[in-house]
Amino acid sequence: MDPRRGHFRIVTKMNPIDRTHDPKRRSWVESANGHAEFPIQNLPLGVFSPREGKNRGGVAIGDAIFDMAAAVRAGLFTGAARKPALMAADQTLNRLMALPPSARLALRQRLSDLLSADGADRSAVESLKGELLHPAADCTLHLPAQIGDYTDFLTSIHHAANTGRFFRGGQDPVPANFRHLPIAYHGRASSVRASGEAVRRPHGQHQSRPGEPPTFGPCERLDYEYELGVWIGNGNALGEPIAIAEAGAHIVGHCLLNDWSARDIQRWESQPLGPFLGKSFSTTISPWIVTVEALAPFRVPQPPRSPGDPHPLPYLWDEEDQKGGALDCTLEAFLLTPGLAAKGLPPQRLSRANATDLYWTFAQMVAHHTSGGCNLNPGDLFGSGTISGALADGPGALLELSENGQRPIELASGETRTFLEDGDEVIFHAHCHREGFASIGFGECRGRITA
Amino acid sequence: MDPRRGHFRIVTKMNPIDRTHDPKRRSWVESANGHAEFPIQNLPLGVFSPREGKNRGGVAIGDAIFDMAAAVRAGLFTGAARKPALMAADQTLNRLMALPPSARLALRQRLSDLLSADGADRSAVESLKGELLHPAADCTLHLPAQIGDYTDFLTSIHHAANTGRFFRGGQDPVPANFRHLPIAYHGRASSVRASGEAVRRPHGQHQSRPGEPPTFGPCERLDYEYELGVWIGNGNALGEPIAIAEAGAHIVGHCLLNDWSARDIQRWESQPLGPFLGKSFSTTISPWIVTVEALAPFRVPQPPRSPGDPHPLPYLWDEEDQKGGALDCTLEAFLLTPGLAAKGLPPQRLSRANATDLYWTFAQMVAHHTSGGCNLNPGDLFGSGTISGALADGPGALLELSENGQRPIELASGETRTFLEDGDEVIFHAHCHREGFASIGFGECRGRITA
Numbered sequence: 001m002d003p004r005r006g007h008f009r010i011v012t013k014m015n016p017i018d019r020t021h022d023p024k025r026r027s028w029v030e031s032a033n034g035h036a037e038f039p040i041q042n043l044p045l046g047v048f049s050p051r052e053g054k055n056r057g058g059v060a061i062g063d064a065i066f067d068m069a070a071a072v073r074a075g076l077f078t079g080a081a082r083k084p085a086l087m088a089a090d091q092t093l094n095r096l097m098a099l100p101p102s103a104r105l106a107l108r109q110r111l112s113d114l115l116s117a118d119g120a121d122r123s124a125v126e127s128l129k130g131e132l133l134h135p136a137a138d139c140t141l142h143l144p145a146q147i148g149d150y151t152d153f154l155t156s157i158h159h160a161a162n163t164g165r166f167f168r169g170g171q172d173p174v175p176a177n178f179r180h181l182p183i184a185y186h187g188r189a190s191s192v193r194a195s196g197e198a199v200r201r202p203h204g205q206h207q208s209r210p211g212e213p214p215t216f217g218p219c220e221r222l223d224y225e226y227e228l229g230v231w232i233g234n235g236n237a238l239g240e241p242i243a244i245a246e247a248g249a250h251i252v253g254h255c256l257l258n259d260w261s262a263r264d265i266q267r268w269e270s271q272p273l274g275p276f277l278g279k280s281f282s283t284t285i286s287p288w289i290v291t292v293e294a295l296a297p298f299r300v301p302q303p304p305r306s307p308g309d310p311h312p313l314p315y316l317w318d319e320e321d322q323k324g325g326a327l328d329c330t331l332e333a334f335l336l337t338p339g340l341a342a343k344g345l346p347p348q349r350l351s352r353a354n355a356t357d358l359y360w361t362f363a364q365m366v367a368h369h370t371s372g373g374c375n376l377n378p379g380d381l382f383g384s385g386t387i388s389g390a391l392a393d394g395p396g397a398l399l400e401l402s403e404n405g406q407r408p409i410e411l412a413s414g415e416t417r418t419f420l421e422d423g424d425e426v427i428f429h430a431h432c433h434r435e436g437f438a439s440i441g442f443g444e445c446r447g448r449i450t451a
Numbered sequence: 452m453d454p455r456r457g458h459f460r461i462v463t464k465m466n467p468i469d470r471t472h473d474p475k476r477r478s479w480v481e482s483a484n485g486h487a488e489f490p491i492q493n494l495p496l497g498v499f500s501p502r503e504g505k506n507r508g509g510v511a512i513g514d515a516i517f518d519m520a521a522a523v524r525a526g527l528f529t530g531a532a533r534k535p536a537l538m539a540a541d542q543t544l545n546r547l548m549a550l551p552p553s554a555r556l557a558l559r560q561r562l563s564d565l566l567s568a569d570g571a572d573r574s575a576v577e578s579l580k581g582e583l584l585h586p587a588a589d590c591t592l593h594l595p596a597q598i599g600d601y602t603d604f605l606t607s608i609h610h611a612a613n614t615g616r617f618f619r620g621g622q623d624p625v626p627a628n629f630r631h632l633p634i635a636y637h638g639r640a641s642s643v644r645a646s647g648e649a650v651r652r653p654h655g656q657h658q659s660r661p662g663e664p665p666t667f668g669p670c671e672r673l674d675y676e677y678e679l680g681v682w683i684g685n686g687n688a689l690g691e692p693i694a695i696a697e698a699g700a701h702i703v704g705h706c707l708l709n710d711w712s713a714r715d716i717q718r719w720e721s722q723p724l725g726p727f728l729g730k731s732f733s734t735t736i737s738p739w740i741v742t743v744e745a746l747a748p749f750r751v752p753q754p755p756r757s758p759g760d761p762h763p764l765p766y767l768w769d770e771e772d773q774k775g776g777a778l779d780c781t782l783e784a785f786l787l788t789p790g791l792a793a794k795g796l797p798p799q800r801l802s803r804a805n806a807t808d809l810y811w812t813f814a815q816m817v818a819h820h821t822s823g824g825c826n827l828n829p830g831d832l833f834g835s836g837t838i839s840g841a842l843a844d845g846p847g848a849l850l851e852l853s854e855n856g857q858r859p860i861e862l863a864s865g866e867t868r869t870f871l872e873d874g875d876e877v878i879f880h881a882h883c884h885r886e887g888f889a890s891i892g893f894g895e896c897r898g899r900i901t902a
Contacts, residue, residue: 148641149641175722175723176722177719180664187637189640202823214632215764219823271626273635273636274725275636280823280825281824310664372732375641375642
């Protein structure tokens with residue numbers, strides 16, 4: 001039971017708990033045991049390159065990366081795990097994502113057994129560790145898939161209310177449609193980048209005061225937005241919606257996503273057709289896909305709606321989804337400024353929220369997205385929308401934390417910030433905890449602003 | 452001189468006129484001579500499959516398709532034309548699009564000579580015509596490229612004003628930013644389809660009256676929007692804008708584009724983040740890429756702005772672009788209803804406009820899109836935005852023609868329409884004419900509504 005929320009955790013049929021979640025399972029990869037992000041219970045999928053090596057698929061295990069291409073060459077996968085293993089070794093994981101969930105489950109179970117300290121094949125596998133394992137610190141991580149289309153949602157009611165106040169004013173800052181549908185817009189796929197790549201401060205048109213002509217120059221209100229990414233697996237044909245009860249099976253896993261936002265550019269350009277260049281200069285994601293299988297222990301019921309909120313329309317409603325469609329996952333955003341770094345101070349936490357603060361489930365996002373017939377493809381990416389909690393440190397963007405630039409944030413270095421300055425680095429982390437289970441994390445989503 | 456517009460046509464350095472535009476040049480492919488769409492002066496690029504054959508690149512010539520794969524196998528391309536010819540034979544033309552314009556010009560010149568009635572190699576080429584030519588009627592046309600990202604603009608001031616009145620009301624229906632920047636939003640790439648594919652009427656949420664709860668059901672206000680598509684060639688690196696003077700060189704060519712719109716869904720979902728499912732259920736394009744080289748004779752000066760309109764900011768302003776950045780191209784939208792078809796009546800023309808009605812040039816779209824650092828890739832697609840002229844039959848959408856459904860349109864069959872009904876087929880055509888030059892066309896952009 002989660003005392004903070006007052007409801008029981010349950011596990012849905014779609015997300016079975018099996019031996020791969022056993023908290024007592026240890027790995028012969030020593031750094032994995034007790035690892036805050038990548039214990040043997042996680043096994044996230046990604047694409048990496050070792051020094052002077054080509055891109056290939058890999059799995060994070062402790063401080064190492066398990067080389068799927070080498071493991072396939074060594075003949076470690078047979079039966080139901082063989083096909084997904086071959087595809088998990090690819091330069092992009094789109095083919096793996098197109099497989100049914102059962103194939104990825106078979107892969108996960110085999111990976112867990114291969115890396116387990118008491119696995120049947122331990123001695124054979126461990127003897128190959130020189131080829132199978134790379135120190136993660138020596139590797140470069142890449143986007144795990146070729147992203148066909150990227151869609152960004154707006155599904156946190158606190159964020160909607162906060163930005164509504166700043167961007168639109170008026171009586172009810174929450175848009176009239178917010179409680180009826182998961183609001184979304186199409187984002188830019190080409191500018192999504194893996195963690196670590198620098199983010200150039202965009203130039204653009206902005207207005208210093210309403211009614212004045214715009215000027216063109218560097219963004220003066222550069223912000224972050226912390227979101228959970230959603231990796232789409234098996235897609236749907238054009239014109240054939242995905243029913244809400246089936247929607248979860250079309251999600252492969254999650255990542256962290258920084259929807260960098262140029263607030264001044266966004267504000268001036270967004271009417272009538274929504275955000276464009278204020279967003280599309282860059283989007284940063286954490287490169288590991290934390291799979292829905294790994295996240296099974298952390299599913300919780302979707303928090304009940306407030307009294308008076310409308311009941312979702314039938315195409316968005318599924319009892320099973322309501323029982324386990326939310327994810328108990330704590331997200332934190334940290335800022336490392338040149339001033340903090342100069343004083344040897346650690347990154348300072350600015351925001352903290354939980355993915356249960358989302359008003360809509362991921363299955364509802366999939367069902368809504370396809371409800372008019374729009375087709376999804378393996379490797380498509382969703383952003384959940386900024387996850388802002390109700391508490392003071394809940395907001396997942398500087399726009400909200402600084403109250404639209406009116407209230408500077410004090411840093412331990414003596415600096416202040418309303419928006420991001422050149423040299424600032426934003427770092428996201430997320431972790432899932434549950435008593436009786438090993439905690440898992442998402443790895444880093446990091447980007448530094450350059451001029 | 453174009454007496455209707457009162458300005459002289461000029462040709463810019465970027466668009467040379469050469470022997471391939473010679474109106475006296477005739478083809479040994481007889482159907483090409485005098486062809487309304489595809490005379491030898493056009494030579495548009497596409498991807499097709501003959502009956503029971505694989506997809507490959509081709510060139511439209513009269514009523515036939517010139518098979519690039521067969522032509523390459525026959526060794527018809529050497530020198531500078533060889534590399535682009537190889538890539539023009541691909542299953543998608545993305546590699547060809549990534550080449551510099553000079554390569555595509557070399558390909559065009561060689562194609563023109565190969566197909567010319569007085570070409571040096573005529574007898575050798577014509578003797579292979581059994582392999583080189585396919586009757587277009589026996590072939591299926593496909594999307595010419597894998598579309599990475601699709602962006603839809605709003606750059607016709609008449610359309611902006613008309614839709615502004617219907618969607619937003621208020622004093623000035625033209626958005627405040629319209630005259631300062633080419634407004635755009637990210638569209639959905641996955642649901643772009645080649646002409647001929649049926650369009651399923653989308654289901655979605657709509658509100659019958661403001662303040663009432665939405666219902667979910669079939670779209671009741673299904674519309675078309677006629678636009679010119681822009682195919683992007685060579686792209687730019689993330690963070691490196693394309694200067695306006697260079698922007699034209701990043702455009703490969705144009706097509707017709709039907710930005711199908713579910714007005715009721717769009718209206719309810721669009722605030723605050725813009726159109727989403729109201730657009731992404733389907734976008735239809737004409738499958739031939741009419742190249743910028745073919746369009747060279749039809750470039751005209753960008754019409755002057757109205758007195759009082761702001762001068763564009765420097766990053767959007769280039770004298771050369773103003774001299775030849777507009778395209779004199781007439782677009783027509785036709786409707787074929789079951790009633791018209793039953794009476795043997797032809798499709799009825801609903802809309803007619805000229806691409807010179809666009810307020811911004813294509814180069815300005817490219818420069819703006821990349822001004823904040825957003826990267827374009829070969830095979831990206833832009834929609835120009837609905838092209839609505841100032842005249843009564845100018846509007847390029849039923850929303851405008853029927854005055855938001857208030858004024859039914861009378862058809863020759865005795866039927867009326869405010870929006871599209873099941874079984875209705877919308878057909879776009881576009882042609883370029885200039886005295887002293889062969890007229891060229893874009894082929895069809897056609898889609899029928901199904902339930």
